[in-house]
Amino acid sequence: MIALPAWLTDERLSAEIEPLLRQTDAESLERLAAEAQAVTLRRFGRIISLYAPLYLSNFCSSGCVYCGFASDRKSPRRKLDASEIEKELLAMKALGIGDVLLLTGERTAAVGFDYLRRAVEIAARHMPRVVVEAFPMSVAEYRGLAECGCTGMTIYQETYDPANYRELHRWGPKQDFLERLETPERAITGGIRSVGIGALLGLSEPVGEALALLRHAKYLCKTYWKAGISVSFPRIRPQEGGFQPNFTVSDRFLARMIFAFRVGMPDVDLVLSTRESSAFRDGMAGLGITRMSIASRTTVGGYVESDAASASQFEVCDDRSAEAFCAALRAKNLDPVFKNWDAAYNNPLASEELA
Amino acid sequence: MNALRLGSYTFSSRLILGTGKFSSTSAMIEAVRASGTQLVTVALRRFNREQAEDDLFGPLSEIEGLTLMPNTSGAATAKEAVKAAHISRELSGSPFIKVEIHPNPHHLMPDPIETYEACKILAAEGFIVMPYIPADPVLAKRLEEVGCSSVMPLGSAIGSGQGLSTAEMVKIIIRESSIPVIVDAGLRSPSEACAAMEMGCEAVLVNSAVAVARNPAAMASAFAKAVEAGFEARNAGLMPRSGAAVATSPLTSFLGAAS
Amino acid sequence: MSTIAIILNGESKEIPAGTTVAGLLVIADALGQPVAVVVNENIVRPDQRDSCILHNEDQVEILVFAGGG
Numbered sequence: 164m165i166a167l168p169a170w171l172t173d174e175r176l177s178a179e180i181e182p183l184l185r186q187t188d189a190e191s192l193e194r195l196a197a198e199a200q201a202v203t204l205r206r207f208g209r210i211i212s213l214y215a216p217l218y219l220s221n222f223c224s225s226g227c228v229y230c231g232f233a234s235d236r237k238s239p240r241r242k243l244d245a246s247e248i249e250k251e252l253l254a255m256k257a258l259g260i261g262d263v264l265l266l267t268g269e270r271t272a273a274v275g276f277d278y279l280r281r282a283v284e285i286a287a288r289h290m291p292r293v294v295v296e297a298f299p300m301s302v303a304e305y306r307g308l309a310e311c312g313c314t315g316m317t318i319y320q321e322t323y324d325p326a327n328y329r330e331l332h333r334w335g336p337k338q339d340f341l342e343r344l345e346t347p348e349r350a351i352t353g354g355i356r357s358v359g360i361g362a363l364l365g366l367s368e369p370v371g372e373a374l375a376l377l378r379h380a381k382y383l384c385k386t387y388w389k390a391g392i393s394v395s396f397p398r399i400r401p402q403e404g405g406f407q408p409n410f411t412v413s414d415r416f417l418a419r420m421i422f423a424f425r426v427g428m429p430d431v432d433l434v435l436s437t438r439e440s441s442a443f444r445d446g447m448a449g450l451g452i453t454r455m456s457i458a459s460r461t462t463v464g465g466y467v468e469s470d471a472a473s474a475s476q477f478e479v480c481d482d483r484s485a486e487a488f489c490a491a492l493r494a495k496n497l498d499p500v501f502k503n504w505d506a507a508y509n510n511p512l513a514s515e516e517l518a
Numbered sequence: 519m520n521a522l523r524l525g526s527y528t529f530s531s532r533l534i535l536g537t538g539k540f541s542s543t544s545a546m547i548e549a550v551r552a553s554g555t556q557l558v559t560v561a562l563r564r565f566n567r568e569q570a571e572d573d574l575f576g577p578l579s580e581i582e583g584l585t586l587m588p589n590t591s592g593a594a595t596a597k598e599a600v601k602a603a604h605i606s607r608e609l610s611g612s613p614f615i616k617v618e619i620h621p622n623p624h625h626l627m628p629d630p631i632e633t634y635e636a637c638k639i640l641a642a643e644g645f646i647v648m649p650y651i652p653a654d655p656v657l658a659k660r661l662e663e664v665g666c667s668s669v670m671p672l673g674s675a676i677g678s679g680q681g682l683s684t685a686e687m688v689k690i691i692i693r694e695s696s697i698p699v700i701v702d703a704g705l706r707s708p709s710e711a712c713a714a715m716e717m718g719c720e721a722v723l724v725n726s727a728v729a730v731a732r733n734p735a736a737m738a739s740a741f742a743k744a745v746e747a748g749f750e751a752r753n754a755g756l757m758p759r760s761g762a763a764v765a766t767s768p769l770t771s772f773l774g775a776a777s
Numbered sequence: 778m779s780t781i782a783i784i785l786n787g788e789s790k791e792i793p794a795g796t797t798v799a800g801l802l803v804i805a806d807a808l809g810q811p812v813a814v815v816v817n818e819n820i821v822r823p824d825q826r827d828s829c830i831l832h833n834e835d836q837v838e839i840l841v842f843a844g845g846g
Binding site: 178179182189192193196197200384385386388414415418430442443445446450 | 659769773
Binding site: 540546575586588676 | 786787806807809810811812813815818820822838839841842843
């Protein structure tokens with residue numbers, strides 16, 4: 164029915180890690196952890212790069228069954244105006260944050276491309292790294308964002324299983340599986356220097372998802388060899404509306420998946436957010452995970468104290484302050500880093516350089 | 519079928535042989551036959567009536583299933599390499615060309631810039647372009663972009679027998695490449711060829727290690743077996759490395775009891 | 778009989794005026810194996826050699842395959 168791209172089912176791309184994912188014993192897990200740690204140390208040293216999310220709005224046009232922002236949820240909707248965005252960014256800067264992830268729901272009249280571009284412009288004045296996690300855009304729109312200082316884009320396919328995808332996305336533009344799948348490529352073509360991908364673990368059979376996700380990452384690395392690729396591992400958390408995921412993804416499986424990804428792709432950033440508990444994050448830091456969110460608020464805004472409460476997309480599990488989290492990382496002999504490259508290097512990828 | 523694909527050709531043997539440095543043409547032919555190779559590389563030289571008996575084109579043409587891959591060694595610029603490629607295609611009828619441009623006669627290291635320029639031209643002209651290059655991951659991707667059918671990073675300097683000194687770089691090239699990666703130059707022993715295949719190379723090219731062995735035909739046969747073994751091992755899925763030393767407290771204890 | 782001077786494989790050589798490439802191959806004793814012929818940077822294919830007449834100061838290369846890595 165849909166013409167799926169060849170890489171999605173190319174077993175050769177994921178052949179190396181498939182047996183690692185299918186092992187279930189504790190001994191192999193420990194060995195894999197040791198190898199992931201050794202690879203991480205060689206390639207990333209002891210660095211954990213830190214970023215924080217800023218939800219710009221919770222307006223949404225889509226009907227995703229698993230999300231607290233789905234358009235049929237009753238909770239109050241808000242969007243930040245320009246001065247509110249500025250205040251939130253200043254509050255985040257005061258915490259030391261230098262890498263912001265700007266989030267919105269799927270495209271709506273209230274929150275569309277122009278709103279997002281304006282937000283990127285504001286953020287680029289304060290933050291050396293500005294990443295967006297919003298709605299799929301066109302090449303021209305991504306170019307517009309890149310020219311305003313957007314340095315990265317994150318988009319989760321949610322699930323790589325087209326049949327399940329159809330059922331989970333009840334209405335709205337997000338129903339288009341292929342359009343979403345091709346989004347990272349449009350972003351890079353538009354000049355965005357790095358893209359992040361992921362699957363929302365628990366929606367579909369986890370080993371299959373892991374293999375598809377790895378193939379996606381490898382395909383992007385081989386084809387867009389000048390772009391930065393990162394992989395996130397969001398696992399379904401409780402949210403308003405009480406969606407029950409079809410599959411349980413245990414801590415051990417998630418750990419195994421992350422170790423396998425680190426071993427199979429030594430060079431890409433692997434990202435863990437505050438969806439996960441303090442204990443899990445502390446344990447995984449340095450064993451493959453190289454990038455984490457910090458001091459997260461998943462309500463709209465939230466960094467400025469006086470914000471009115473609104474619905475959150477998901478419950479944050481690790482709610483430690485930036486200071487506390489950094490202390491925990493240092494105690495593990497890791498080096499939390501808030502800034503990577505200076506903003507002077509943030510020019511869009513030139514179009515003649517692209518694959 | 520586990521065939522090596524280069525351009526529109528498929529090969530069951532993943533050992534490619536060079537034909538230089540043998541004590542005689544007959545020794546070279548014997549080694550080629552013993553190796554089971556289906557692709558050999560040859561160079562151009564000026565005709566010399568005194569050396570007419572050393573003709574190897576005739577004897578090579580008699581080996582069934584053998585394809586010639588002329589190389590451009592002797593060329594120091596892209597222009598010379600392109601000219602050599604045209605002459606070679608004229609003479610052999612083969613679309614294969616190993617682009618080999620080494621201006622420095624001491625270390626024979628390939629010139630990346632002239633190589634890139636030559637490959638761009640030759641790929642557009644429809645050659646099956648096989649560039650001999652330093653083990654540079656970015657150069658490898660750029661050559662892939664202009665239409666090369668493979669990249670051939672060196673293991674170590676031609677004839678040096680220093681083995682896979684570029685292993686870490688070759689691993690990166692393999693990780694990033696969508697075209698076959700073939701280690702060429704500097705391999706000394708069959709175990710090194712086996713290691714290159716286990717690493718993910720699609721083939722290896724060997725010359726000196728066979729030609730200068732005490733018994734070239736036997737060495738050629740050994741290399742053939744090693745290349746096959748390495749390829750099979752890779753496909754069979756090597757066990758994960760056991761990694762760093764065992765930690766005194768397990769890294770995964772934070773995950774709690776098995777669930 | 779008048780002669781012309783050409784450069785063959787880097788060395789000066791006198792040949793009869795009007796010699797064709799095919800004729801040169803006979804003179805050079807190069808009929809035993811397949812050769813490539815280049816005259817002043819132009820490849821002369823086998824089907825052209827009977828009609829390609831050489832001139833004074835032509836640079837000619839007769840090339841064969843040899844062993845190489």
